[in-house]
Amino acid sequence: MTQNATDPQTLAASQPAEESGSARARVSATRLLRTLLRNGKAVAGLSILLAFIILALLAPALFPGDPSRITSAGASAPSMEHWLGTTSKGQDVLGLTLWGARSSLFVGFAAGILSTIVGVLVGLSGAYFGRGLDEVLSLVTNVFLLVPGLPLLVILAAFMPPGLGTVIVVLMITGWAGSARVMRSQAMSIRGKDYVAAALVSGERPLRIMVREMLPNMASVVMTTLLGCIIGSIGAQAGLEFLGLGDVNTISWGTNLFWATSDGSLMLGQWWIFVPSGLAIALVAFALALCNYAVDEITNPRLRRPKHATKSTAATTVVRKEEK
Amino acid sequence: MSFLLRRLGFYLLAFWASITLNFLLPRLMPGDPVTRMLSRSQQRLEPQQVEALRTLMGVDGGPIIPEYFGYLSRVLTGDFGMSISRFPTPVSEVIASQLPWTLLLGLTSLIFAVILGNLLGILAAWRRGGFLDSVAPPLLVFIGSFPYFWLAMGALYIFGINMGVAPMRHAFSVGLVPGFNLEFILDVAAHLVLPALTIVLVSLGGWMLGMRNTMIATNSEDYILMAEAKGLRPHRIMLNYAARNAMLPSVTSMGMSIGFIVGGALLTEVVFAYPGVGYQLLGAVQGLDYPLMQGMFLTITAAVLIANFLVDLVYVRLDPRVRKG
């Protein structure tokens, strides 16, 4: 096997029909997308997500002006005028929630995407170059995985100048390690494939091999990692802002919850102030999780649920067609 | 043995990295951190407080290397400086009074979540497509999508404020003297139920699905088929053969998730005014108590690393393959 792989002639002769890594991946990526759209979980998840994105984009049109301005007497329960009621300061809760979606989704997606990119870079280069570099990168990855995320978030956010950029960078710093670990193990298995060996002996540059041959074949893992990172970022952002470490002047789901607690609406029984933002976070995270499980199910058919309940140790079924 | 030594070395390295990060962070930020902090601080700080901050942040200058070693030795002897918000109490004292509550909440939730989640996962995988396998995963994933603290708010609202069946705040009733007696223990347990329950609920889905998926992979192993051919009873195969092996990745990920659970515990404490590190954290953030934040970070990191080492000890008991080299 390894002998074959290093000899270009044998390779060419033995696998005439073997496509290059990128060609195979392109086929599998479109197939993945098509099966995804036939999967109920994926469709449900994508629909919820799309609905939130549209609402976030429409927020300035639906609630023009500063959403945190005071529009009525404080802490009124939901009514025709204010569908979700008002905060104890007299701001419209629905407006705050929709405007909050803008920053929450933006920060969540931005930090999630950045974490995934860092994870891919670290994982790929570690797996590709191996040896010393891999050892160092793995060590750093494992350290970051082990250090508890929230306390790290807190000290980073506390010392860096406040603002949206800081939140994103801080979330990225605490979020990349998980994806790097998954990427590395996936890239390691692809590194051993014949088409990577073929690209190596044909003299392609490392960067090209990594980006054109290896990365496309990790599409589904990159996808699940990305979704996971976004979920993590949205949750971590909310936690950070809930502690008052975000920018308390921007409107997001996390800061809405921060104000809800610091205004004491929970203790006063004003449920409508804290329910919408939390529910929104949960729905977005759930939608992303649904997409994630859909990708998992498609790429790992064993996880799919069988149509009929089956016990693992059941004996072989006997169906005698001819006799009954 | 060498496995444990390697892990121990790694944890020491991780702890050293955390200390170094703590040391460098205020020094790497542009400008003079103390002045910036003072401008952000609403309340007036005593000159002594400012002085304590200046030494911690290294504003007074001096060569960085000796300063670093000074910092290292101070941290390793448990000296994290003075708390700003509770001046002049040393940070270590503030943390020492709160850490036990966080550990109690975190460990209780972790143990319940792990045991319950793994059991559910084993059963779901054992009867694929059955009731448990169909209903529990989507439900738990949905519950798991809520932020810890929001679920805590909801639980507090419903059980504490509306129904009045759960204690509203703190770890034990006002007026009760802490002591090792039944009354106090029961009271602590009653205060623990709701915070722990929210953490367990949020993390349950992850454990269950993880265990379910490894069980499914394990079920196609040859030793399971052989156990069936041996005519063993199903529950014996399920526990001694399938679950016993599927548990190993679960134990590994336990180490990893301790950090998450602690994070969840910190936020949950804020909601329930549970007197642990997390509740103090909110005060530290509002009071710009940087020494306290740093001290908490290091203490919690140390706790998580120790917990990981304990998990490794368990793992070595469970997997004979790592016992020797």
Next chain:
Amino acid sequence: MSVPVLEVQDLTVEYVSDERAVRGADRVSFAIHSGEIFGLAGESGCGKSTIANSIMRLLKDPARITHGKILFEGQDVLGMDEAELRAWRWNNVAMVFQSAMNSLNPVTRIGEQFVDVIRTHRGGTRAAAVQRAEELLTMVRIDPARLRAYPHQLSGGQRQRIVIAMACALNPRLLILDEPTTALDVVVQQEILEQIRELQSELGFAILFITHDMSLMLELSDRIGIMYGGRIVELAPAPSLRHGSKHPYTQALLGAFPPLHGPKVKLTGLAEGTRFTNIKDLRQVGEGHWVAPTQAPVLTQGELP
């Protein structure tokens, strides 16, 4: 003739998916008599292992037995319920799996896995079960102290011997060996075969031996069935198969492996692109020799380099 240990009649196994059903075994019939070594040979995917696993009813969804009978000493295996099946397995038929390397539970001691099976079927004290396990290990020439070992501490050959010893634990009437030596090197292979022969003459069980390696097969088996595409194409006593095989596929298989002993021979195989379809039922052509009739020119002979 007395009742055979195992009788398989017209056994059909289908793998059913939403779109279609694939036949893993198609109207397969054979019988194994007491103390006999019956071999089942054929290329990978021809249905050998499907047969082996369906005899013990170990095949999982989506596999289904759709036709035929499996009789063990006259007892209907396909009619057994779960409890009967559990009591019957290993007590009467034991099996050594294709990858016996992985058929031991990696996290429990060897001894525990012996005790497990002995006490499940025979009851008795733990000490008695351990003693029986020690006897069994001695029988396969492994130090009984190794009962305290974990599978990963043993070599491939040792693990295989242990699985074989475990298979003999309850004195079964039939032992199914599904490619028992595939993962082992040639020297160990020979040792294991020797071991199996020895145990068989000592304990007198019948063997269903499955392999794709014709040299091993001819060396060990009394009678041999050749499988192709889920069907048996030839069934004969080993000597008549060796010297007078009738089916072209059998001839090709025989030509593809060097004999274990004797002079070098030129290897021949099945010509590129040769396929057999629509295989007919067996017809008797000699004493105990059955073969599926073939239409003449399916095989293009001697074209391999």
